[in-house]
Amino acid sequence: MRLIHIGLVILLTGKTLLTYANPTFVVEAKSTTDYLDNGYANWNSQNIDIEQHAAPREIYYAGFRQTRRFALNDSEGKFGAYLPINDSWTANFEGSYSPTHKVLPEYSLNTLVHRSLPMGWGIAAGIRYNQYDTNETQTLTLLGERYWGNFRAAYSFYRGKPQGASAGISHRVELTHYYEPDSSIGFSMTSGREVERTGVGQTLVSDVNAFGIIGRHALNSHWATNYELSSHRQGGLYMRRGLSIGLRYQF
Numbered sequence: 001m002r003l004i005h006i007g008l009v010i011l012l013t014g015k016t017l018l019t020y021a022n023p024t025f026v027v028e029a030k031s032t033t034d035y036l037d038n039g040y041a042n043w044n045s046q047n048i049d050i051e052q053h054a055a056p057r058e059i060y061y062a063g064f065r066q067t068r069r070f071a072l073n074d075s076e077g078k079f080g081a082y083l084p085i086n087d088s089w090t091a092n093f094e095g096s097y098s099p100t101h102k103v104l105p106e107y108s109l110n111t112l113v114h115r116s117l118p119m120g121w122g123i124a125a126g127i128r129y130n131q132y133d134t135n136e137t138q139t140l141t142l143l144g145e146r147y148w149g150n151f152r153a154a155y156s157f158y159r160g161k162p163q164g165a166s167a168g169i170s171h172r173v174e175l176t177h178y179y180e181p182d183s184s185i186g187f188s189m190t191s192g193r194e195v196e197r198t199g200v201g202q203t204l205v206s207d208v209n210a211f212g213i214i215g216r217h218a219l220n221s222h223w224a225t226n227y228e229l230s231s232h233r234q235g236g237l238y239m240r241r242g243l244s245i246g247l248r249y250q251f
Contacts, residue, residue, distance in 0.1 A: 024053040030226065030246030038238045040199075041071045047246075057084040070199020072102040080110075090114045092126070103197055105130035105137075112141065120147035135203045136163045137195050152176040152186075160195035160205070168193030168205035182224055185215040196234055206235030216248070224248045 027050050034043035049063035059082040067074045080094030094110040112126025124143040130136060138161050145154035154174040161167035170192025178184045190210040197203050212230040219225065226246035233239050 032244040
């Protein structure tokens with residue numbers, strides 16, 4: 001499960017929100033390969049994303065990706081925004097559409113609100129709706145986090161429910177270290193039951209255990225590299241090991 005959180009730095013399912021002193025425009029390209037066992041074909045995806053930082057905590061973004069999962073090709077576009085409500089509250093809205101939607105949802109809608117609290121604490125809540133050819137899913141997200149020094153720790157609760165099926169609940173913990181102004185490395189662990197879309201048009205809930213390393217390393221004031229290593233066991237279906245590499249330019 002990859003979702004957008006708003007912790008004012010790093011969120012899931014890998015979206016980053018930084019507070020810039022000046023408006024900034026960002027372009028990022030990324031390639032991901034997931035290696036599956038049990039006879040499943042490997043997954044591949046290529047993404048390109050753009051962000052416009054119009055003001056502190058006010059960000060507009062769009063993206064396009066091509067994927068190949070279960071030997072099926074999909075494409076998807078998305079658009080979203082982070083908007084400050086006041087000094088403590090920030091909202092995130094995102095929508096996506098896939099004209100092919102063989103494995104990806106035909107469209108999805110996501111909304112999440114985040115509140116900053118004293119002493120580095122923060123909380124967030126959101127809901128995501130996915131519409132597939134034959135089914136729909138809804139996922140509730142609750143998040144609690146704390147920043148101290150150059151570190152961030154977070155806990156996320158997910159409740160995902162396909163139409164006509166029982167819900168699955170999963171938990172995620174994260175620890176991130178910021179070793180430079182625009183450089184970080186983080187670790188995450190996820191366990192529970194999650195909604196998964198298979199290559200035969202089936203949406204199911206199965207056990208999941210996952211571990212990930214995600215990071216960004218600034219090369220200079222404009223360029224940075226992003227990376228992610230992941231291991232994801234989806235019940236008895238498959239083990240998925242992933243590698244993602246990205247290049248980011250801001251100006």
